[in-house]
Amino acid sequence: MRHALIFTLLLLTCAQLTSAQNLVLKGVLKDKADSSTLKKATIRLTSPTDNTFKKQVFTDNNGAFEITDLKPQAYLLTISFLGYGELVRAIMLQTETQDLGVIKMPKSSRELREVVIKGQVPPAQQKGDTLAFNADAYKTNPDASGEDLVKKMPGITVENGNVKAQGEDVRKVLVDGKEFFGEDATLALRNLPAEAIQRIEVFDRMSDQAQFTGFDDGNSQKTINIVTRAEMRQGQFGKIFAGYGTEGRYSAGGNVNLFNQDRRISIIGMTNNVNQQNFSSQDLLGVQNAGSGGGGGRGGGGGGRGGGGGGRGGGGGGGSFGGGGGGGSSNFLTGTNRGLNKTNSIGVNFNDNFGKKVTFNGSYFFNNSNTSNNEINREEQTLEEGQKQIDTDTSYSSSSNYNHRINMRIEYKIDSNNSIIFTPGISFQNNNSYSESFGNTIQFGKLLADNMNNSSASNSGYNLNGNIMYRHAFAKRGRTISLSLGLSTNDRSGTTYRNSDLNYYDGSGKDDSLKQKISPLSDGQSYNANIAYTEPIGKSGQLQINYNPTYSKNSSDRRAYQYDFLGSKDYSILDSAQSNMFENTAVTQNAGITYRLGNRDKMLSVGVSYQHTEMTSDRIFPFASNESQSFTNILPNAMLMYKLSEYSRIRVFYRSSMNQPSIQQLQDGYFKSGLLNYSVGDPKLRPQFGHMVAARYNYTNTVNNNNFFANIFLQTNNDYLTNAVFTPSRGDSVLQGTDTLKRGGRLTQAKNMDGFVSVRSFFTYGVPLKFIKSNFNLNTGVSYQRTPGQINQLRGFTHNYTYSAGVLISSNISEYVDFTLSYNGNFNTVKNTIDPSTNSDYSTHTASGAVNLLTKSGWVLQNEVNYQFNRGLGGDLDKGYILWNAGIGKKFLKNQRGELRASVFDLLKQNRAISRTVNGLSIVDSQSQVLTQYFMLTFTYRLKNFGKLNMPTGGRERFNRLNGAPDMMNRPF
Template identity: 40%
Template sequence: MRIFTLSFFFLAISLMGSTLQARQDRPSPPQIRGQIVEQGSQDPMIGANVVLKTQGDSLITSTTTGPDGKFSIAYPRLPVFKLEITYVGFEKVTREFSRGMPLDLGVIAIREDSQLLGEVVIEGETSVGEMKGDTAVFNASAFRTRENAMAEDLIGKLPGVTIENGQVQAQGEQVQKVLVDGREFFGSDPSIALRNLPADAISSVEVLDQRSDQSRLTGLDDGNYAKTINIITKGNMRNSYFGRVYGGYGTDNTYSVGGNINFFNGNRRISIIGMSNNVNQQNFASDDLLGVSGGLGGGGRRGGRGGRPGGGGNSFGVPSNNGIITTNSLGLNYSDKWGEKINFTGSYFFNATDNTVFENTNRETVISEDQRQLYQESQVSTITNNNHRMNARMEYDINEKNALIISPSINFQDNFRYSNLEGLNLDQSLDSLSDTRNLTENETQGYSISNNLTYRYKFDKVGRTISADLFTSWNQRDQLTDLISSNKDYVRNAFDTLVQETTALSDGFNYRTNLTYTEPISEKSVATLSYQIGNNKSAADQKTFQLANEQGIMVLDTALSNEFDNKFLTQRAGLGYRYNNKGLNINMNLDYQYAVLDNESEFPTVGTFYRDFKNLMPTVTMNYRNQGGTSYRFRYRTRTDEPSVNQLQNVINNSNPLNLSVGNPSLGQSYNHSMFVNMSRFNMETNKTFFVFLFTNFNTNFIGTNTFVAPQDTLINNEVLLRRGGQITSPVNLNGQMNARLFLSYGTSIPKWKTKVNLNPGLSYGRTPGIINGQTNTNENIDIRQGVTFASNISKDVDFTLSTTGTYTIVNSSLQSNLDQNYFIQSSNLRFYYSPNDGKTFIANNVNNMLYRGLSEGLDQSVWLWNIEAGYRFLKNNKGELKVYVFDLLKQNNSISRSISDVAVTDTFSNVLTRYGMISFTYIIGNFKKSDLPDQEQRPGGYSGGRGARSW
C-alpha cells in the first residue's frame, strides 16, 4: 500500500512538473531591460518601481530594480503601452512604447523632485515590498515608526508578522533566526537583534525559509528549513557607531539599567549588550538545555503580555515569563571578513535570572465514557538559573572549487530550584480522593557542545559537485534532588511520608555525516546521489535513596533506580532530481533509511531491547513564480523521530507522588509526513499584500502517552505506592496523530488615514490520541481565528497600532463526546504615541486586554494591562531622554493559559509583575558616517542578490 501511495504521489508530482515544464519550455517573451541611476552621483537606484501600464493606466506588470539598479521585465506584446519609473522623492519617468522600438533602454538617470524636497515632507506611499524568488522583501521606509523605536517595533508592522508573548511569527511560522546583513547576531536567538538594533538603522527586511548550509552550498533542496528574518542595514550605518545606555529607579525598589553599543566599520562589526533589572525585562530568549524549566512560563494564551508602550530608555520588552524575575545579562558579538575569502562571526552571551513564581493548576482528565477526575495544584517556587552561550561561524571560500563552513557552539547551564507543592485529586462529584504536600530542592548542572562542518568541491564540469556535512555533539546533565513528601488517602484515611534523595546523571554523543554528489543532466536539470550515517548514543544513571524509619539512614531504592544505555544508528541512501528553469524550480528526492534502536538495561535488572526500522523517505519541493509576480511554493517531506533516553529508561519518577511517570524501553521511532503550500503576492501598484499558507503534519507510530489513574491505592511494579486518584504516565507508540493549520494574511492601506490594515484569519485542527486506563481516547481541537491590525504610517511624531485577535477553540473527546470544553480567548492591544513638538516631549500608552470565556471556575476574566509613559528629549538631536513610566496602571496584570493533551485539559493561573512606577534617563549614542556602500541587500551568507542563500 505504501509503495502504491508513493508511486501515485510521484506520478502526480511528475505530471504537475511536466505541465509546468511544458509551460516553461515555450518561447519566453522578450525582455525590456535597463539600469536606473541617480542623475547627479550616477549611483544605482535600488528598489525603484518599474511598472508597465496600458494607455488607460491599467496595470500590466511590475518589478523593482536590484542592487545594481538594473531591471528586466517581460514585454507585454501589446501594440502600445507605457513604462513608468517611480522612486519616492524623485521625478517620475514615463516612456511610451509601440511596436518596433528597442527594448534595451540602457542607463536611465532620474533626478530629485525639487518641488517635493526642501523643508516640505515628501508625500507619497513607498512600495511595501516585493517577492524575490521565495523571499519576501519589505521596504523599511514604507513603515514609519516613532522616534528612537527599535527593530521590534518595525518588524511588528510588517504584513504577516506577529509578535506575541515574546515570540515572533512570520507567515504563520515561528521565526528561528534573525540575521543582520546576512550574518548571525548573537547566535540564533531572534530576540537579541530585534531588541537591540534601532529601527532607523534598517533599510529593508527579508522574510525567508533559510535552507541548510549543505543545501545552500550545492543549490539542492534537502527539505531542511528555518524561518528567518534578515535585517538589511542602511549604508550610512555600516561605518559608524551607535547604541544607547539607560538607567531607571522606581517604586518598591524596582530598577532597570543597561544598554548596547555597536561599532560598525565596513565588514568588521562589534556589538556589546548588557542589562540588569528586577522588572521581568529580558533582551534574550530562554535557552533551557537542561530541561528544568518545565511548567514555569509555559505556553498557552495568557494575559499580562506586558509589551512596552514605546522605545527610548528601556528598549527591552517584558516577556510572558511567569513570576517576578531579576535579570542580569552581558553579551559580545564580533563579525568580520578576513581577506577576500573568510567571513567570521562569533558571540558570547551570559544571563542570570532569579525567579519567584506562584502557580495554580486545574486539570480535568477523561477516564471513561462516564467518569472524569479533577486535579488541583498550587506551587510556590524560587528558581536561580545561569547560562553561558558561545557561538561561532566561519565561511571559508577557499578557491573557485572549494568552500567550507564551520559552526561550533558551546553552552553551559546551572539551575537551582526550590518548590513547595500541594496537590489534590477529586472525583467528578468534587469529593476528595488523595492529596500530597511536597518540598523539593533540585540542583542541576550541564553542558552541550556541538559543531557542524560543511565542505563542498566543484568539478570542472558545471553542476558537478561533491559535498560533505559532519555534525557532532556532546552533552551532559548532572542533577541532585531532595524530596520530602506527605501523602493522604481520604477514602481509607491513610497517611505516608516520603524522604528521599535522587542523583541523576545522563550524557550523550551524537554524530551525523552526509555525503552528496551532483551530476548535471542538462542545462536545466541535475541528478543527485546521497548517503548519510548517524549514531545517537546516550546513557542515563539514576539512583534514589530513601530514609528507612527503622534505621534512620538513607537506603538505595531499586524500584526508583536504573542504569540505561541507548544507541540509535541510522543509515540512509538516496537519489534526487532537480529542475530549474526561470520561474520554476523542482527538487525531488527519494531516500531509503535503515535504523537500529539498541537499548541495554544494566541495573537493577540486565536486559537488551533491539529493534530495526526500514523506511522510504520522499521529499519534494516546488517553487514557481509567474510573470505577474505571484509566487507559489509546495513542500512535502518525511522524517523519523527516535525516542529520547528519558522516554526509554524504565525508572519511575516520583517527584510528585500523585503524578508518577516512567519510561518505556520497547518504544519505537515515529514517522512523520509534513506538507506546506504557500501562495504570496505583492501588488506594488496598490501596495497590497496577500499570503496563503497551509501546513499539515501526520504521524504514524506517534510517541503518545499511556495514562493509568488508580481507582484505589495501587502498587506500581509491586513496589511504588500510587494513591487512589493518582496517575502514572508512560510513552507509547500510537497511530492517528495529526495537525493542520491554514493561515491567511491580507494587507492593504488607507491612504486618507495614512494607515495600513492587515487581516489575519486562520483555521487549525489538531488530533492527539492517547490511552487512559486501557481505553483509547482521542482529543480533537479546532481553532477558528480572526485577527485584524490597523497600524499608522503618519510620521515619527504620531504612531498608533490597534489590533485584536479572537480565537474560538472547539474541543472534542472521543470517550465523552458530550463534554463541553470549548473556550474563547480574545487578545486586543492599542498602542499610541504622540509628540506635539518634533519629538521634544511625548506621551505613550500601551493598553492590552485579554478576554477569557469557557475556562475553569474563576478564570473567565477580562484583564486590562495599561502601561503609560511621558517624557522629554533634550541635548543635540534629542539624544537625551528623561521619562516617567507606569507599568500596569490598573493593577490587573495576570497570566492565564490553557493546554490540551490526549486525555486532559489543563488551566493554569500564575503570578506576574504588577504595578510599579519608574523614572529613567536614556542617552542615544550615534556617530553616523557617510558610507561608500549603498543600502543594498546583504543576503544570508554575506552576499548581494540571489534568493536569500549564498550559492557558492
C-alpha cells in the same frame, strides 16, 4: 537638470518605438572579490520617470539573467542580492540584444552605485522566494526598535518574545545576511533601532549545503534578514538607560553598535527586576531534564498530563513597560508572564572579513535569571466514562539559572570553486530550584486525600556542537560535490531532594511519607556525515545523489536514595526500585536521489531516500536486559514552484520523515515524583513516521501596494510518540518490587499510537489606507489537531479545532504621530471520543491600542492599553481585565539625545495571568502571580555618530549627478 534628463529619455524612447522591436537585456552576476556566481539575485526594471514596475527576473544557478520582450526605451536597472545591497543603473535599450557582460557585485556598501528615486515606496516586494518589506513604508517614532517596526508589517507578529512570520516561528534573524547572536530571533529585533533598517526580508533559509546544491534537504528555517541603511553601516549607535521606581523596581542596560562596513561589534547588557528577559529556550535546554521532575506537587515526574496536545486559553499580562525611550519592552524579551523575574545579562557579537577569503562571526552571551512564582492549578481528569478526578494544588516555586552561550561561524573561500564553512557552538548552564505545594484529590465527588510536597534541586549541564563543510564546484556548470561532518555532545548532572506526605480521608488508602535523594546523570553523543553530488541533466535539469550516515549514543544513570532515620541519619539507603541505568544506541544509514527540472519561473523536484536504522537499548541496572530493533523506510519528497504572474507565485512541497524516541521515552525505570506520580518509558518504542504537505501562495502587487499570503500545512504521524495515563480509582496497584501506585495517583507511560493528524492554515491580507495614512492588515487561520490518547483502558482521540482572526491598523503618518490598533481572537472547540463530558468551547480575545506622540520641542507621550477577556472558561477565568501602561517624557541635550521619562505599569491594577490547557482527557486551569503596579523614572541617552561613507559614485548625490550627465547612460559596470 532632472527635467532635462527625463525629457531627453522620453525623446529617445519615442524615436525607438517606431521600430517596434522586442528587445533583450542579459548579463551575468558575480562576486567582485572571488568571481563566484550569485544565484537567485533579483534583476528589476522600472521607469526612470515614476519608478513604475516593468519587468523582474532572477539569476539562474550560473548567475545569468535574461529579460525578454522589452521595448526600446529607457529603464532603471536595479540589481539586489542578500548581503550585497542594491546596485542601480540607468539603461537605454536601442539594439535587439544588449549584453551587459559580467557584472561584479561588491559586498562593501561604499562601493555600491546608488540612485535614490523619490516617490511612493511600495510596502512589499516579492524577490524570488524572499518577501521584502520596505521600512520607509512603515513610519515609526524615532525611538522605535526593529520589533516595533516589524509589528506593523503584514504576517509578522511578536507575542511574549516569540517572533512569527506567515504563521511560522522565526528561528533566526540575520543582519545584512550575517549571523547575530546565534538563533535568538528577538535579540536582533530589540537591539537595532528602526531608523537603521532599510528593509526586512522574510524567507526560508536552507542549510549551507542545500544553499550550495540548490536542493532543499528539509532543514530550512523561517528567517528574517535585516538590511541596514548604507549610511548606518559606518559609525556608532545605540542607547544606554537606567531607571528606578516604586516597590524597589529597577531597570538598567543598553546596547552599543560599532559598525565599520564589514567589521561590526555589538554589545548588549541589562539588569532589572521588572520581568524583562532576553534569553531563548536554548539557554535552558541543558538543564530542563536534569532534575528528573524536581518540582513538587502533581505532574513533577515528567511525561506530562494525559496523552497529547491540546489548546490553550487565557493568558495574562506581565512583563514591563517603558517603550522606546525608557529601555523597557522595546529593548529585551518581555518574557515570562508568570511570576516575578530578576535578570542580569551581557553579550557581544562580532562580524568581520579577514582579507578577501575569510568571513568570521562570533557571539558570547551570559544570562542570569531569578524567578519566583505562586500558582493555583485545578485539573479535571477522566477516570471512567462520566467519572472524574479533580486535583487542586497551591504551590510556590523559585529558581536561579546561569547560562553561558558561545556561537561561531567561519567561512573560508579557498578560491572561486572551493570553500569551507565551520560552525561550532557551546553552552553551559547551572540551575538551582526550590518548590513547595499543598494539594488535594477528589474522586467521584468525595475528598480522597491531600498531599504536601517540597523539593530542592541543583543541576548543571553543557551542550557542544560543531559542523564543518567542504564545498567544491567543478568546471562544468551544475556539477558540484559537498561534504559535511557534524558532532554534538551533551552532559547533564544534578541532585534533587524530595519530601512528601500523603493523607487519606476515606480509609481506602494508607497514609505515607517520602524523604528521598535523586542523583541523575545523562550524556549523549551524535556523529553524522552528509555527502552530496549534483550533476546537470540536459538544459534545465539537475540530479542530486546524497548519502547521510548517523551514529548516536545516549545514556541515563538515575540513582535514588532513601533517608536512613535509624542508622547514618543520611541519604544512604539505595532504592533499587527507583534506580536505573540505561543506554541507547542508534545507527542510521540514509541514501537518496533527487531530480530537479525547471527554471526561475517554474520548478519541479522529486526524490526518494532509503533509510535503515539499527537501534539497541540496554538496561544495565538494577538488572541487565537488552532490546534490539531495526527499521527500514522509504522516504519520498517532492516540491513544485510556479510563478503565476509578476506579482504572485505558489510553492507546494511534500516530505516524509522519521523521528527517534528520546532516551527519556525509552528508559524503563518506574520513576517516582512525590508519592502519587510515576513515569516510565518503553524500550520497545518505534520511531515516529510522518508525512508533511505544505502549500504557500504569495501575492504582492507593487502597483496598488496590496499583498496576500496563504500558508497551509498538513501533517500525519503513525506510531505517534505520546503518553498513556493510568489512574487507579478502586484500589492500589503494584508496579514493580515494593512500589505501589496508590489510589488517586498517576502513572504516565510513553506509547506509540496511530492516528495523529494536524492541519494548520494562515492567511493575511495587507493594504494601505491612504485616507488616514495608515496600513491595514487582516489575518485569519483555521487549525485542526487529532491527538490519540489513552487513560486506563480507554483509548480514543481528542479533537481540537481552533479558529483565529485578527486585524491591525498601524499609522504611517510621520515620526511625530505613531499609533497601532489591533484585535485578536481565538475560538477553541475541544471534543473527546472517550468522554463527551470533557468537551468544551472557549475563546480568548485581546484588543490593544498604542499611541506614541512626539512634539518638535521634544515632549513624548506614550499610552498602551490591552483589554483581554475570555469566554467559556467559567468563573473568575472569564473575567476580563485591562492592562494600561503610560508614560510622559522630555528629550533634551544636543540633538535631543537625552530623555527623562516617567512611566507607570498597570495603571488600573488589573494585571493577571490565567490559562487553560487541554491535554488528552484532562483540562488544567491555572492562575499565577504577576507583576503589579509600579511607577518608574528612567533616563535614556542615545548614541549616534556616523561618518561619511567613501562612496565616490554613490549616495544621494549620485541621482543629482545622473540628472545632469546623460553620458552616464549605458556606461560599463
